[in-house]
Amino acid sequence: MSDQLRFGVIGAGRIGRLHIEHLMRRIPNTTVSVVSDVVRKAADSAAAEFGVPRVVGDAKELIRSPEVDAVVICSSTDTHAEFMIESARAGKHVFCEKPIALDLDAIDSALEEVDRAGVKLQIGFNRRFDSNYRRVWEHIGAGDVGDLHMVHIVSRDPAPPPIDYVKVSGGIFLDMAIHDFDMSRYLVGDEPETVYAVGGVRIDPQIGEAGDVDTAVCTLTFRNGVYVTIDNSRQAVFGYDQRVEAFGSGGMVRIDNNAENNAVLSTATAVQSDLPLNFFMERYIDSYIAELQAFVAAIENDEPTPVNGVDGRIPIIMGYAATKSLAEGRPVRMDEIAKM
Numbered sequence: 001m002s003d004q005l006r007f008g009v010i011g012a013g014r015i016g017r018l019h020i021e022h023l024m025r026r027i028p029n030t031t032v033s034v035v036s037d038v039v040r041k042a043a044d045s046a047a048a049e050f051g052v053p054r055v056v057g058d059a060k061e062l063i064r065s066p067e068v069d070a071v072v073i074c075s076s077t078d079t080h081a082e083f084m085i086e087s088a089r090a091g092k093h094v095f096c097e098k099p100i101a102l103d104l105d106a107i108d109s110a111l112e113e114v115d116r117a118g119v120k121l122q123i124g125f126n127r128r129f130d131s132n133y134r135r136v137w138e139h140i141g142a143g144d145v146g147d148l149h150m151v152h153i154v155s156r157d158p159a160p161p162p163i164d165y166v167k168v169s170g171g172i173f174l175d176m177a178i179h180d181f182d183m184s185r186y187l188v189g190d191e192p193e194t195v196y197a198v199g200g201v202r203i204d205p206q207i208g209e210a211g212d213v214d215t216a217v218c219t220l221t222f223r224n225g226v227y228v229t230i231d232n233s234r235q236a237v238f239g240y241d242q243r244v245e246a247f248g249s250g251g252m253v254r255i256d257n258n259a260e261n262n263a264v265l266s267t268a269t270a271v272q273s274d275l276p277l278n279f280f281m282e283r284y285i286d287s288y289i290a291e292l293q294a295f296v297a298a299i300e301n302d303e304p305t306p307v308n309g310v311d312g313r314i315p316i317i318m319g320y321a322a323t324k325s326l327a328e329g330r331p332v333r334m335d336e337i338a339k340m
């Protein structure tokens, strides 16, 4: 075996290319030995740009390849569970983009196979690795805000996705709020009990015609008594709005948006600064590197991964509970959806 950890990356789209770049150029002692995409041109172009030596059309060939120690699954969501099962059976460690699947039975089958095989699994909830959110988590953990009472999460996109994407996305809670559900568990350090969701169409009527909402607020109660609000919008005209505040008996910690610079212009008429970074590829770029570094460290040191299969499963339950809550206009318990 070579000194380097050799990855196979399935799916050379937006996020796949990013992971390939990081594994080839930014993370020490890692390489991508094979890339696969059903669209051959996508795999060929990523291979050429980042120097990946081998391209295959069939992801299963990549998974079985002896030059692959670990698989990164970045293909469309409906393929994740199947590739996770194949990888586990082949004894390969798995880094899987969120969500594992939108079907809870499919998630459970995939997680059972991973357990049986004893391979490492990490889910791509990258925001946990963003230095701002991590600092909030550290302050909460150190008791700096005292007894935690409330967490407020603001998570608004700069612009809605195309309508064709909305139609197959699973809805705002499973598609967009899923990162925030993960963040709520991460910061609170416990499990949610109930969710009450309100939402409507305030931005684009086509989103409503597609059966979704574009503006929503979830109120969650956690087992340890902490309350969390999650505020989602598909359109913040000033850019990607990603903030959090944690409040407790001893104080408060909050983070603001990141901008490309922190210059503030003050004149006789206004005080102004530049807009926040526009979207996730800019805002969270460092976290995508850090999450893969953590995955590599877990493999090298034979330690548990920091975002495991359960962390991948529970936000899906939360997403279904929020969807049901909105449809029925009442708080919904997580155990109405599935056992946690």
Ligand SMILES: NC(=O)c1ccc[n+]([C@@H]2O[C@H](COP(=O)([O-])OP(=O)(O)OC[C@H]3O[C@@H](n4cnc5c(N)ncnc54)[C@H](O)[C@@H]3O)[C@@H](O)[C@H]2O)c1
Residues within 6 Å of the ligand: 010, 011, 012, 013, 014, 015, 016, 036, 037, 038, 039, 042, 059, 074, 075, 076, 077, 079, 097, 098, 099, 124, 125, 126, 280
């Ligand atoms: N963690 C994050 O912040 C984040 C951000 C974006 C996307 N994602 C997730 O990553 C996944 C991919 O999203 P994306 O935005 O990169 O999508 P994308 O459409 O840009 O790329 C997906 C690629 O997978 C390929 N593909 C589809 N089926 C395949 C198969 N059977 N075998 C091999 N390749 C296949 C497609 O041809 C495409 O090139 C989704 O599950 C999405 O939810 C996560």
